[in-house]
Amino acid sequence: MKLNTLPNIAEADDFYADLIAAHEGLTKAESDAFNARLILLLANHIGDRTVLSEALSAAAK
Numbered sequence: 001m002k003l004n005t006l007p008n009i010a011e012a013d014d015f016y017a018d019l020i021a022a023h024e025g026l027t028k029a030e031s032d033a034f035n036a037r038l039i040l041l042l043a044n045h046i047g048d049r050t051v052l053s054e055a056l057s058a059a060a061k
Contacts (some may be wrong), residue, residue: 003054 009015023031043052 001048001051003051003058005058
């Protein structure tokens with residue numbers, strides 16, 4: 001599997017709105033912790049270490 005960086009989320013605007021709403025009322029620390037948990041959940045779902053390494057590299061650019 002290779003990292004897909006092309007648009008691939010159905011109803012992307014709705015997902016973005018849900019993501020923003022999930023942070024409402026959180027402190028900076030709570031928001032950071034939420035993001036960390038979400039990243040780890042999604043990384044576990046992906047499961048492919050090569051893809052995860054590609055994602056780390058892409059995010060660092």
